Amino acid sequence: MASLADRVVPDQLLFYCRPGFEADVATEVAERVERLGWQGRAEFIEQGGFACFVVDDERPANELHRQLKFEQLVFARQSLVALAPMGLNRDDRMSPILAQVMTSGWSFESIWHETPDTNEGKALAGLIKALTRPLESALRKRGALRRKAGGRRLHLFWMDGDFVQLGMSFPGNRSELPGGIRRLRFPSAAPSRSTLKLEEAWHEFIPRDEWSVRLAEGMQAADLGAAPGGWTWQLVARGMHVFAIDNGPMKGDLMATGMVEHLREDGFVWEPPYRLDWLVCDIVDKPARVTAMVQRWLIRRWCREAVFNLKLPMKRRWEEVDRCLVLLGEALENAGIRTELRCRHLYHDREEVTVHVRLLD
Numbered sequence: 001m002a003s004l005a006d007r008v009v010p011d012q013l014l015f016y017c018r019p020g021f022e023a024d025v026a027t028e029v030a031e032r033v034e035r036l037g038w039q040g041r042a043e044f045i046e047q048g049g050f051a052c053f054v055v056d057d058e059r060p061a062n063e064l065h066r067q068l069k070f071e072q073l074v075f076a077r078q079s080l081v082a083l084a085p086m087g088l089n090r091d092d093r094m095s096p097i098l099a100q101v102m103t104s105g106w107s108f109e110s111i112w113h114e115t116p117d118t119n120e121g122k123a124l125a126g127l128i129k130a131l132t133r134p135l136e137s138a139l140r141k142r143g144a145l146r147r148k149a150g151g152r153r154l155h156l157f158w159m160d161g162d163f164v165q166l167g168m169s170f171p172g173n174r175s176e177l178p179g180g181i182r183r184l185r186f187p188s189a190a191p192s193r194s195t196l197k198l199e200e201a202w203h204e205f206i207p208r209d210e211w212s213v214r215l216a217e218g219m220q221a222a223d224l225g226a227a228p229g230g231w232t233w234q235l236v237a238r239g240m241h242v243f244a245i246d247n248g249p250m251k252g253d254l255m256a257t258g259m260v261e262h263l264r265e266d267g268f269v270w271e272p273p274y275r276l277d278w279l280v281c282d283i284v285d286k287p288a289r290v291t292a293m294v295q296r297w298l299i300r301r302w303c304r305e306a307v308f309n310l311k312l313p314m315k316r317r318w319e320e321v322d323r324c325l326v327l328l329g330e331a332l333e334n335a336g337i338r339t340e341l342r343c344r345h346l347y348h349d350r351e352e353v354t355v356h357v358r359l360l361d
C-alpha cells in the first residue's frame with residue numbers, strides 16, 4: 001500500500017445515468033452540492049451516459065459523497081467517489097489500473113466492471129471478460145481485494161476501450177444493481193410495456209419484505225390514465241380491485257378478471273367513492289397539473305400510497321421536477337400531513353420520472 005503522503009486522493013464523484021440525461025444529473029448534483037455548502041463543478045459529455053462532479057474544496061470528496069444521499073437523487077443511476085479518468089495503452093491495460101488502485105490505498109470486497117448504457121458500452125463486453133480474472137487475482141495478491149472491507153466495491157467504469165475511471169461505492173449509499181439498472185422480464189400477458197414502470201417503481205420504493213402488507217390482495221386502487229392497462233395489470237396481479245379511469249379502451253383479458261371497473265371519465269376530476277389504498281397515474285399532461293391533482297388526493301387522504309409519473313418533454317427537466325416536488329412537499333407539510341416522498345428516473349422511464357408518496361399516519 002502507498003504511504004499516506006503518496007496517496008492519490010479521489011477528488012470527484014461519478015454518476016451514471018440514462019444517455020441524454022447528463023445535463024439533468026449535472027444540474028441536479030450541482031444544485032444539491034451547493035445547498036450542502038460545497039464548491040466544485042459538474043462535467044459531462046452529451047449522450048455519454050454519465051456525469052462527474054469535480055470537488056474544489058478542502059474537505060475530501062468522500063465526505064461530500066456521504067452527505068449526498070443516493071436515495072434522494074432523481075436522475076443518477078449510481079453514485080461513486082472517483083479518481084480522475086485514465087487513458088490506457090492497448091498493450092497493457094492492467095498495469096496502470098493496478099498502480100492507480102495501489103496508490104489510492106483503496107481496499108474493497110468486490111470489483112464491478114461497468115460501461116455507459118450505450119451500444120459502444122455493450123461492445124466492450126469481450127475486453128472486460130478478458131480482464132476480469134487477471135485483475136481480480138492481481139488485486140487479491142496485493143491485499144486490495146479482501147474478504148472483509150466494509151462492503152466497499154471497486155467500480156471500473158469503461159468509457160471506451162482506452163479510457164477507464166475508477167470509483168468506489170459504499171453500502172447504504174449506492175445502487176446495488178450493475179450499472180444501476182433494474183432489468184425486469186416483460187410479463188407476456190400484460191397489455192403494454194408500460195407495465196414495467198410500475199413494477200420497477202415498487203421494487204425501487206417498497207422494501208421486498210413489505211410487499212405482502214403494502215401491495216396486498218384485496219386492496220383497492222385507482223389507475224388514472226389506465227388504458228390499455230399495463231399498470232392495472234400489475235395491480236390486478238397483486239390481487240387488487242381497480243377503478244381504471246380512461247376514455248380509451250382497456251385490453252379485453254384484463255376486464256375478464258372481474259377485478260377492474262373501467263370508467264370513461266376525466267382522471268383530473270374523478271373522485272373515488274371511498275378511501276382507497278393506492279392511486280397510480282400515468283396520464284400524459286403537464287407535471288404541475290398532475291402533481292396538483294395527486295396533492296388533492298393526498299390531502300383529502302383518498303389513498304394511502306401513490307405512484308405517478310411526471311412527463312418531461314422540456315429541456316430543463318431537473319428544474320421542472322424540483323419545482324413540482326418542492327411545491328408538493330410544502331403543500332403536504334402545510335396540511336400537517338407526514339409523508340415519505342421519493343422520486344427517481346427509473347430504467348423503464350423514458351422522458352419522465354416516477355414519484356412515490358406514502359402517508360405516514
Ligand SMILES: C[S@@+](CC[C@H](N)C(=O)[O-])C[C@H]1O[C@@H](n2cnc3c(N)ncnc32)[C@H](O)[C@@H]1O
Pocket residue numbers: 191192193194195224225226227228229230231232245246247248265266267268282283284
Ligand atoms: C401513457 S398512457 C397510460 C398507459 C398505461 N399506464 C399502461 O400501462 O397501459 C396515458 C393514458 O392516459 C389517458 N388520459 C389522458 N388524459 C386523461 C384524463 N384527463 N383522464 C383520464 N385518462 C387520460 C390516455 O387516454 C392514455 O390512455
